Amino acid sequence: MGYFSDIIHGFKTLLTGMKVTGKYFFNARKEIITQQYPDNRDTLTFPERFRGRVDMPHNENNEHRCTGCQACEIACPNGSIEIIWDRVLNPETGKKKKAIEKHIYHLSMCTMCNLCIVACPTDAIVMTHEFELAAYDRSDLTFVLNKPGSKLMAGVEE
Amino acid sequence: MRTGTLFDPIEQDLHTDEYKINMGPQHPATHGVLRLILTIDGEVIKNVEPDLGYIHRSIEKICERDNYRQIVHLTDRMDYLSSHINNEAVCLLIENALEIEVSDRVKVIRTILDELTRISSHLLWWGVMGMDVGALTTFMYGFREREMINDIFENTCGARLTMNYNVPGGLMWDIYSGFVRDTKAFLKHFKPKLKEYNDLLTDNIIFRKRTEGIGVLSKESAIAYGVTGPTMRGSGVSCDIRKLFPYSAYDRVEFEEIFMQGGDTFDRYLVRMKEMEQSIHIIEQLIDNIPEGETLEKTRAVIKLPKGEFYQRVETARGELGVYVISDGKKSPYRMKFRSPGFSNLSVINEIAVGHKIGDFVAIISTLDLVIPDIDR
Numbered sequence: 001m002g003y004f005s006d007i008i009h010g011f012k013t014l015l016t017g018m019k020v021t022g023k024y025f026f027n028a029r030k031e032i033i034t035q036q037y038p039d040n041r042d043t044l045t046f047p048e049r050f051r052g053r054v055d056m057p058h059n060e061n062n063e064h065r066c067t068g069c070q071a072c073e074i075a076c077p078n079g080s081i082e083i084i085w086d087r088v089l090n091p092e093t094g095k096k097k098k099a100i101e102k103h104i105y106h107l108s109m110c111t112m113c114n115l116c117i118v119a120c121p122t123d124a125i126v127m128t129h130e131f132e133l134a135a136y137d138r139s140d141l142t143f144v145l146n147k148p149g150s151k152l153m154a155g156v157e158e
Numbered sequence: 159m160r161t162g163t164l165f166d167p168i169e170q171d172l173h174t175d176e177y178k179i180n181m182g183p184q185h186p187a188t189h190g191v192l193r194l195i196l197t198i199d200g201e202v203i204k205n206v207e208p209d210l211g212y213i214h215r216s217i218e219k220i221c222e223r224d225n226y227r228q229i230v231h232l233t234d235r236m237d238y239l240s241s242h243i244n245n246e247a248v249c250l251l252i253e254n255a256l257e258i259e260v261s262d263r264v265k266v267i268r269t270i271l272d273e274l275t276r277i278s279s280h281l282l283w284w285g286v287m288g289m290d291v292g293a294l295t296t297f298m299y300g301f302r303e304r305e306m307i308n309d310i311f312e313n314t315c316g317a318r319l320t321m322n323y324n325v326p327g328g329l330m331w332d333i334y335s336g337f338v339r340d341t342k343a344f345l346k347h348f349k350p351k352l353k354e355y356n357d358l359l360t361d362n363i364i365f366r367k368r369t370e371g372i373g374v375l376s377k378e379s380a381i382a383y384g385v386t387g388p389t390m391r392g393s394g395v396s397c398d399i400r401k402l403f404p405y406s407a408y409d410r411v412e413f414e415e416i417f418m419q420g421g422d423t424f425d426r427y428l429v430r431m432k433e434m435e436q437s438i439h440i441i442e443q444l445i446d447n448i449p450e451g452e453t454l455e456k457t458r459a460v461i462k463l464p465k466g467e468f469y470q471r472v473e474t475a476r477g478e479l480g481v482y483v484i485s486d487g488k489k490s491p492y493r494m495k496f497r498s499p500g501f502s503n504l505s506v507i508n509e510i511a512v513g514h515k516i517g518d519f520v521a522i523i524s525t526l527d528l529v530i531p532d533i534d535r
């Protein structure tokens with residue numbers, strides 16, 4: 001190619017590229033994917049399966065579904081879950097049964113792998129849609145998932 | 159002592175010394191925390207020495223402690239841009255060792271997600287490649303399309319990068335109800351964009367001048383160094399695991415293995431651009447007829463592999479990922495080794511970068527498409 005045709009060709013390729021950017025410059029609203037976080041905090045939507053952090057839902061009577069079987073503790077790859085359990089006497093049947101005292105969850109170690117949720121036989125724990133999980137103190141990252149005074153929902157076992 | 163006049167030709171007597179500079183660990187152009195010790199003479203590179211270990215997390219050692227189900231999610235943290243494919247490699251190995259046959263549905267879904275992962279990885283690479291040679295716009299464009307794929311991932315499994323969607327025996331859940339619709343919408347949106355990318359960067363004269371003839375990797379050294387993936391195919395050597403050792407649903411789709419002959423930076427660039435087209439082609443063949451079937455085969459609560467050695471290879475977006483397990487019949491492997499594509503691809507850097515200028519060097523490492531946690535496990 002000659003000297004001048006080289007220059008003309010070069011300019012042409014630059015202009016082709018600028019045509020693309022120009023198109024978006026004038027249609028800037030068309031393909032916006034960014035969000036105005038945190039202004040849109042109230043309207044944020046999450047996919048159903050979003051992995052925020054592990055939590056244990058309780059019903060209105062302060063009952064949960066955790067039997068203390070420790071399947072989640074075993075499934076967790078990094079020891080984020082600790083179950084402290086005891087055998088308590090069931091007044092109705094008169095038998096001693098396993099029940100959780102504390103379901104401790106260390107968010108600081110959790111990798112959000114979801115293995116504990118899948119492992120739980122009674123669907124006692126779920127992933128919440130919380131995502132603003134930063135804290136100033138490391139101790140704020142340890143949660144006791146069962147609420148104080150909560151007990152096992154009737155009919156979960158068996 | 160030397161005397162001279164003002165008009166002495168000083169170049170004759172002035173010799174320059176070689177000196178060493180560090181590129182990285184915290185350098186934006188190394189895409190992570192890779193430390194490269196460059197020996198340079200003026201601007202010309204004389205020697206490149208990668209210094210690894212900055213983000214070593216001893217994943218292979220942790221694997222010896224964890225059980226087989228837990229190992230899968232660790233591979234997310236290796237090549238985080240191909241996390242689904244990494245997961246699949248471990249799952250395939252376990253399934254083959256235990257002789258579990260997963261259903262066609264699982265195979266097809268895995269393949270579709272593999273290709274979406276490949277597109278998303280190549281999109282990120284494309285954006286960053288442009289940025290490395292000074293075209294910031296591409297970064298925004300690449301990430302814009304990538305966002306749609308990430309949304310599909312997020313809906314499918316709840317995570318955008320570290321997916322952990324594959325489990326030994328199948329998938330963690332079935333796909334979500336809008337999966338087919340969203341994937342089709344993405345393909346429709348994405349196809350015209352590829353042309354835009356070519357207008358924007360591929361044909362750009364400055365980009366061409368900066369990449370053509372730079373960092374030529376010959377066929378022989380590509381084979382000698384064990385380079386794989388698009389980097390190898392840019393030098394014209396066939397190495398696509400999807401073709402050579404088909405896994406999942408790759409034996410039932412047709413696609414082309416892309417080759418270029420030159421082996422320079424621009425050829426490696428073109429291979430990846432064309433691979434995205436092929437990925438679209440693969441997804442199109444599968445998306446309309448995802449067969450019905452189980453998404454999770456029954457496995458024992460504690461998976462124990464039989465005694466022996468097992469190897470499984472898959473094609474990630476960067477090349478061949480090999481998973482090697484020695485099992486002594488217990489619930490965790492006796493030894494686990496990952497043959498990661500990034501490590502072998504990095505090893506060739508001294509061969510192709512010597513003699514080039516520092517500015518070109520950035521373009522060269524960019525088309526090697528390195529993901530540092532993959533190199534440094």
Ligand code: SF4
Pocket residue numbers: 054075076077078079080081109110111112113114115116117
């Ligand atoms: S999500 Fe994974 S890492 Fe986190 S607590 Fe559950 S099993 Fe452990």
Ligand code: SF4
Pocket residue numbers: 065066067068069070071072073083119120121122123124125
């Ligand atoms: S949360 Fe589920 S898996 Fe964990 S101890 Fe309770 S019932 Fe068992």
